[in-house]
Amino acid sequence: MQVLRPESEAEAAALIAEAAANNRTLSIEGGGSKRHLGRLTTPSAVLKLDALREIVSYEPEELVITVRAGTPLAEVEAALAERNQCFGFEPASWSFEPAAAAATIGGTIAAGAAGSRRVVLGGARDHLIGFRAVNGAGEIFKAGGKVVKNVTGYDLPKLAAGSFGTLFTMTELTLRTYPRAATSLTLAVENLDVDSGCALMRRAVGSRFEATGFCYLPRVAIERLGLRQASSLTLIRFEGDAESTDARAHACGETLAVPFATVQHDDTWRLVQQLKSLQASQVLWRLSVPPTAAVGAIAALRPECFVVDWAGGLLWVEPGSASPRDVHAVARQFGGHATLFRGSDDLRRGDVFQPLDAVTAALTKRLKAAFDPHGVLNPGRMYDGV
Amino acid sequence: MPEPKADVFARRSALVEALARLVPEGVVADQDALAAYDCDALTAYRQKPLAVVLPTTADEVSAVLALCHREKVRVVPRGAGTSLSGGALPLSDGILLGLSRMSRIKEIDLENRCAVVEPGVTNLAITKAVEGQGFYYAPDPSSQIACSIGGNVAENSGGIHCLKYGLTTNNLLGVELALMTGERIRIGGKAMEAGGLDLLGLVTGSEGLLGVVTEVTVRLLPKPEVALASLVGFPSIETAGQCVSAIISAGIIPAAMEIMDRFTIDAVESYCAPGYPRDAAAILILEVDGIAGDVSRLLTLVEGIARKVGATSFVTSTDERERQRIWLGRKAAFAASGRIAPDMLCMDGTIPRRELPRVLSRIGEMSKDCGLPVANVFHAGDGNLHPLIMFDVMKEGDLDKAEKLGADILKLCVEAGGVLTGEHGVGIEKRDLMPLMFAEGDLAQQERVKCAFDPDALLNPGKVFPSLSACVEGGAMHVHQGRIPFPNLPRL
Numbered sequence A: 001m002q003v004l005r006p007e008s009e010a011e012a013a014a015l016i017a018e019a020a021a022n023n024r025t026l027s028i029e030g031g032g033s034k035r036h037l038g039r040l041t042t043p044s045a046v047l048k049l050d051a052l053r054e055i056v057s058y059e060p061e062e063l064v065i066t067v068r069a070g071t072p073l074a075e076v077e078a079a080l081a082e083r084n085q086c087f088g089f090e091p092a093s094w095s096f097e098p099a100a101a102a103a104t105i106g107g108t109i110a111a112g113a114a115g116s117r118r119v120v121l122g123g124a125r126d127h128l129i130g131f132r133a134v135n136g137a138g139e140i141f142k143a144g145g146k147v148v149k150n151v152t153g154y155d156l157p158k159l160a161a162g163s164f165g166t167l168f169t170m171t172e173l174t175l176r177t178y179p180r181a182a183t184s185l186t187l188a189v190e191n192l193d194v195d196s197g198c199a200l201m202r203r204a205v206g207s208r209f210e211a212t213g214f215c216y217l218p219r220v221a222i223e224r225l226g227l228r229q230a231s232s233l234t235l236i237r238f239e240g241d242a243e244s245t246d247a248r249a250h251a252c253g254e255t256l257a258v259p260f261a262t263v264q265h266d267d268t269w270r271l272v273q274q275l276k277s278l279q280a281s282q283v284l285w286r287l288s289v290p291p292t293a294a295v296g297a298i299a300a301l302r303p304e305c306f307v308v309d310w311a312g313g314l315l316w317v318e319p320g321s322a323s324p325r326d327v328h329a330v331a332r333q334f335g336g337h338a339t340l341f342r343g344s345d346d347l348r349r350g351d352v353f354q355p356l357d358a359v360t361a362a363l364t365k366r367l368k369a370a371f372d373p374h375g376v377l378n379p380g381r382m383y384d385g386v
Numbered sequence B: 001m002p003e004p005k006a007d008v009f010a011r012r013s014a015l016v017e018a019l020a021r022l023v024p025e026g027v028v029a030d031q032d033a034l035a036a037y038d039c040d041a042l043t044a045y046r047q048k049p050l051a052v053v054l055p056t057t058a059d060e061v062s063a064v065l066a067l068c069h070r071e072k073v074r075v076v077p078r079g080a081g082t083s084l085s086g087g088a089l090p091l092s093d094g095i096l097l098g099l100s101r102m103s104r105i106k107e108i109d110l111e112n113r114c115a116v117v118e119p120g121v122t123n124l125a126i127t128k129a130v131e132g133q134g135f136y137y138a139p140d141p142s143s144q145i146a147c148s149i150g151g152n153v154a155e156n157s158g159g160i161h162c163l164k165y166g167l168t169t170n171n172l173l174g175v176e177l178a179l180m181t182g183e184r185i186r187i188g189g190k191a192m193e194a195g196g197l198d199l200l201g202l203v204t205g206s207e208g209l210l211g212v213v214t215e216v217t218v219r220l221l222p223k224p225e226v227a228l229a230s231l232v233g234f235p236s237i238e239t240a241g242q243c244v245s246a247i248i249s250a251g252i253i254p255a256a257m258e259i260m261d262r263f264t265i266d267a268v269e270s271y272c273a274p275g276y277p278r279d280a281a282a283i284l285i286l287e288v289d290g291i292a293g294d295v296s297r298l299l300t301l302v303e304g305i306a307r308k309v310g311a312t313s314f315v316t317s318t319d320e321r322e323r324q325r326i327w328l329g330r331k332a333a334f335a336a337s338g339r340i341a342p343d344m345l346c347m348d349g350t351i352p353r354r355e356l357p358r359v360l361s362r363i364g365e366m367s368k369d370c371g372l373p374v375a376n377v378f379h380a381g382d383g384n385l386h387p388l389i390m391f392d393v394m395k396e397g398d399l400d401k402a403e404k405l406g407a408d409i410l411k412l413c414v415e416a417g418g419v420l421t422g423e424h425g426v427g428i429e430k431r432d433l434m435p436l437m438f439a440e441g442d443l444a445q446q447e448r449v450k451c452a453f454d455p456d457a458l459l460n461p462g463k464v465f466p467s468l469s470a471c472v473e474g475g476a477m478h479v480h481q482g483r484i485p486f487p488n489l490p491r492l
């Protein structure tokens, strides 16, 4: 397929305007690491943004960084680390083997790829504070600002995060940064059934110890990771300086009144982010549900393997025989939504994202038209006609 | 404001009757009674609405909107009317839709750390309902006893604790939204993420232009074990600002950091005597929360930083009573300043913190030049300034001078790399200043979003955007009707 690689924002705008004028459609791509996400589409060409690669400005004291959309995430994170900072939402790399191309910052935000820390510090949406973009008519516009507190005009950055490139093509992003913790200490509890594991995480997240990660791995997941012998692992993570994490982890463990061990710099969090225990999954679903619904949703789906994150709010599920319709029905029944994360081309032609009710679907289409009237940008990637 | 529709005035009594059928006991049409609704907290602008409707259920809200949609009648939503930007200013030919009677807390679900409430519930009532069990709702605007959660969603309100805990938008899980047609949609719920496009994020802070919030699901947080406040005195406002930057550079994000200048200190001392240092040119109030050990270690670090940049005093609360006392003066700053002059304009720009010294001294010069005193009290951690301009409406020319000064201050904020509003919203107050921050194309894109929700421009028109745009079918295009360039129209 033809790959267009603009070297500047103006060039990107010209290419999109040209596509709009010629009734062509574009697949918007950063590094291409999330190509497997979303519905299968048949664009006329790929608009690849990896040449827009630059850290435009970085002011650690202001907790703000501005980068071009195609800058590799790793490069941005390295720059932050140099000044003892990071992204609060813990960008998730969600990589599938063989190692895919490097994720860019634009793609990471457009996919709303937040990790375990999302449960306390918010998602990609909460950390994007401004951007520049090209809409589907090829017009350049900006939204938001470059300061952390701003309510001037509609909060389009929220809309950008998780829109999978279907509304506009971001060319420059301004993000909020966060102090990087000196260390992390994980409180590990073994052998709880999923019900008790989730209940424990809910108690921990509602406690005063400011943990920044809550995940549960059943035996299958542990075995696939080649970790220790246990029928399950419930992990609660504390970040900060050594004295603080130590005090909080132990006080939390004692409050929860369960036998626990503590692990310094537990690598399991990285493995969870990278979906390492789910690499073999031919079909993988991601469900966002109210924490108390986690156990019910898992039981209803009878998965081969699953991982619970966000204290029960996020489920990664490799379903046995459940069809997309079943998974979406379960997600709805339990008050959440489900997204197909990995699946055959055939599955990806159907509903990948949770189907919308009629009024919301119509509104979503009107919003699409407000940004991309000719349907040039990633048409159909989220929903048919969007 | 948009040209009133003459035909709507002609149909007024029929409309009032139709509304009364939909919301029995909930329609105010008497001219004297309407006066109570003629403004929000931006009192310089007043306008009586055609009628006020006070529904008690979401179905009634839908019915009123559907009627107005059919009849092409404009609607202005209103919560508690504490907006400082004129967002709830009525239209002469429009219905004022008051949500204050929808004030039930529907559900408290501590296992999922959330509460489901009607839009008229006050901000503070949510915390009051859950604090017994050790939880609270984090965003805490100073108006929290009065302002409604629906208004908070519409304005994306902040508070002194949003440095660490975020604005309203970072603390919501879901809303039910009535569109102008009366149709209602649920966006999100008790799950951490809603499916589809992030409509929740878009609607939050949309100032009542996109839909009427009929239910809100807020995220609750466990109350920290300990919260201590420190009162730090500085020889100048610049050093106070440097201290804030130094704390953040050290990787510390306190729960709150507020700066107050000499003028404000004097005002609050004579108002409620919180015991602020009389010799300091500026004070920084900071709060640190967490578990006890962390709090005391952080405070030691912070004190070291403060002394190093030149703090002249550093006092930390030892109990809850002292903490409240330290905050007392900050919370009373608005009321205390209000005693000094008959009228006040509260500005709300945000700037990058490094620009603080330059911007503050420039504001001082501008204040001298025009002869109106300005008090500075602000959310220092995130650079959100609240210059309070003192004036007297009864004095010939004072209001114009105050508005001009306000506009100049906001212009300065934007030039310094900041924004027009950090938490109070654009409303009508900053509407005509929008072109300072956004190019025509940027605004046109935002207005097309409005068209996608409300193509007939019936919902709170005339707010936020300097021009009224006509939507073309499908929301795809729009036509400008004489955009007014800023310099000719110092509306603020």
Ligand SMILES: Cc1cc2nc3c(=O)[nH]c(=O)nc-3n(C[C@H](O)[C@H](O)[C@H](O)COP(=O)(O)OP(=O)(O)OC[C@H]3O[C@@H](n4cnc5c(N)ncnc54)[C@H](O)[C@@H]3O)c2cc1C
Pocket: B040, B041, B076, B077, B078, B079, B080, B081, B082, B083, B084, B086, B087, B088, B099, B119, B140, B141, B142, B143, B146, B147, B148, B149, B150, B151, B152, B153, B154, B155, B156, B157, B158, B159, B160, B207, B208, B209, B211, B212, B213, B214, B334, B423, B424, B460
């Ligand atoms: C003394 C004082 C102190 C303040 N301190 C702060 C502060 O610290 N931080 C801060 O951020 N703000 C502050 N404010 C501003 C104000 O309180 C907030 O903007 C508040 O959120 C407004 O809520 P309200 O219920 O009064 O809304 P209103 O003033 O009634 O309305 C505000 C806007 O929201 C819309 N609206 C209201 N309800 C709904 C609904 N249900 N659905 C859709 N749209 C709706 C209205 O149309 C209007 O545009 C302060 C105000 C005062 C007077």
